[in-house]
Amino acid sequence: MGADIGVTGLAVMGANLARNFARNGYTVALHNRSVARTDALINSYGSEGEFVRAETLQELVESLERPRRVLIMVKAGAPVDAVIDDLIPLLDEGDIVIDAGNSFYEETRRREEALREKGLHFVGIGVSGGEEGALWGPSIMPGGSQESYESLGPMLESIAADYHGEPCCAWVGTDGAGHYVKMVHNGIEYADMQVIGESYDLMRALAGMEPAEQAGVFREWNTTDLASYLIEITAEVLEQEDELTGRPLVDVVVDSAGQKGTGRWTAISGLEVGSPVTTIAESVFARSISSQREVRSVTSQIFGAGITGAVSAEDLYGTGDARQEFVEDIRKALYASKLVSYAQGFDMLTAAGREYGWQLDMRTIASLWRAGCIIRADLLDTIMRAYDAPAGQQPVNLLLAPEFTEAIAECLPAWRRVVAAAATYGVPAPVFSSALAYYDSLRAERLPAALTQGLRDYFGAHTYQRIDKPGTFHTRWSEDRSETEA
Ligand code: 6PG
Helix, strand or coil, X not given: CCECEEEECCCHHHXXXXXXXXXXXXXXXXXXXXXXXXXXXXXXXXXXCCEEECCCHHHHHHCECCCCEEEXXXXXXXXXXXXXXXXXXXXXXXXXXXXXXXXXHHHHHHHHHHHHHCCCEEEEEEEECHHXXXXXXXXXXXXXXXXXXXXXXXXXXXXXXEECCEECECCCCCCCXXXXXXXXXXXXXXXXXXXXXXXXXXXXXXXXXXXXXXXXXXXXXXXXXXXXXXXXXXXXXXXXXXXXXXXXXXXXXXXXXXXXXXXXXXXXXXXXHCCCCHHHHHHHHHXXXXXXXXXXXXXXXXXXXXXXXXXXXXXXXXXXXXXXXXXXXXXXXXXXXXXXXXXXXXHHHHHHHHHHCCCCCHHHHHHHCCCCCCCCECHHHHHHHHCCCCCCCCCCCHHHCHHHHHHHHHHHHHHHHHHHHHHHHCCCCHHHHHHXXXXXXXXXXXCCHHHHHXXXXXXXXXXXXXXXCCCCEEECCCCCCCEEEC
């Protein structure tokens, strides 16, 4: 009997996925560019299951049962292509190549097409949950052909996170759909973290609340509608004391957020498919501005740092009822902004489904994010319910699901107060503000886009449509200003 699956690329994510397969009863062939890493894995964890040691890709392939399944877990980009190029001559028709890294969906589409032409299956799978998730149960978002999922699906489902008996793994759509869904997951992850950051910043700046004290607030919030992994670990990070200085760890960490690119891709794709993912884009920009530390060190001197006006946090929301009400307002602003960012994420998935011909099922996607992944949250269960209705009767925007319409209405006054306070006292809250602007845009019966159209027609004869009759029109701005049908 050959091995059930081969894993190449045994850095921590690949190693943990391999161990997860083995723990679930599969025989796993292991390969890494440097054999030392393969041996180290077998030495440390060989007793966890059946492993086959392969020194070369050829040995790996030869050890596999047919159709062969080879999972690649190397750095996204050129290294993935390099491994694929080495694998192709070793494989036969019907074999399956799996890319479990955070690859860009367009690359996955390209690779899937190229391998399909050679009679091979290429499956891009989104995997979320970090190192622990990979080992104990990640959320898995597989793309590729439906046919390949028949052979691969049961294996993936057995290693995936389990949400009350249901695996957080299901085929989401052809070619790059899996990586696309994972990308949107990451975009939402960026927005989730940014709204948490804005909440922390406002509590600190305007209510004078120290990180350790805020840890208690986040812990409390984790028992509300906000219950989620990211809120839970925020409490842990905020109460962490720096070993060296005894100060809160957040105070000694450089305030410049890195990114590997998935959030940026989400924002770019949102622009491309015409879906206004403002919260995600703002979160990416918030990281960019955080990275401009040198500029900020100059501008903060010249513009003046700290809260504006002759006020102190103590006088604003620093004590008693004022503080309690402010904290509760922030909780609501956070929840409402989070709802908007999920609504935007699902809107972009809908638009991408149309653009790329994927039959994305929003209910299934929400179900995959309920456990194992970074954005896991109670909210996902509610989102699933919102998409319970048969296709065609589902809300066109998630915020229209009755439960969410009500929740937003309930949060709205607090949300407005928080955004107003942030603007009044000069605390940046880009996602709270842009989420509110998005909501108000959706609420508006008329947007100033009519004026934009008028201006475009004035300087560039770009034409416009009228609300009262069909057709395309142009005003002769530089002549007699009469209207003509274009
Ligand atoms: C996950 C994470 C994971 C990784 C991101 C972080 O779902 O397990 O999203 O994929 O942590 O790449 O991305 P940034 O480095 O861009 O924040």
